[in-house]
Amino acid sequence: MLLITMAVHQIIKRYISIISILRRRPMSYDEIQREITQDHSSIEEDLLTSQRTFQRDIKNIATxxxxxxxxxxxxxxxKK
Incomplete structure (x- = not known):
């Protein structure tokens, strides 16, 4: 059985959230963070990040x- 830590679960959920938000239309970092705050489950899991972490997330999503x-x-x- 694969055990996923809470931190890994949070990272994966953040990646999926970024992908689904940017699928709609091009957005700035601030617009993306605003979209994340509108999702109540994202707030509970603390998916908001710094701009530098967001840039690393974009690179990791590509990989x-x-x-x-x-x-x-x-x-x-x-933009995609």
């Missing part, structure tokens, strides 16, 4: 899920 996002400097938004 693990093969889903790539680019930051568009002209609009200050992340």
């Amino acid at each position: 693990i899920y093969d889903v790539f996002y680019a930051f568009m400097y002209y609009s200050n938004k992340w």
Whole structure:
């Protein structure tokens, strides 16, 4: 039986949340954090992160899920 720690569970849930939010439309870091705060289960699991952690999450999502996002400097938004 695979035992997943709470921290790993939280990270995976954060990755899935980021993927589902950015699937809708390009968003800035602040817009993504706002979307996360609107989901009550995300608040309970403390999925909000710093901007640097978010950047690392984007890199990890690309590696693990093969889903790539680019930051568009002209609009200050992340886009698939």
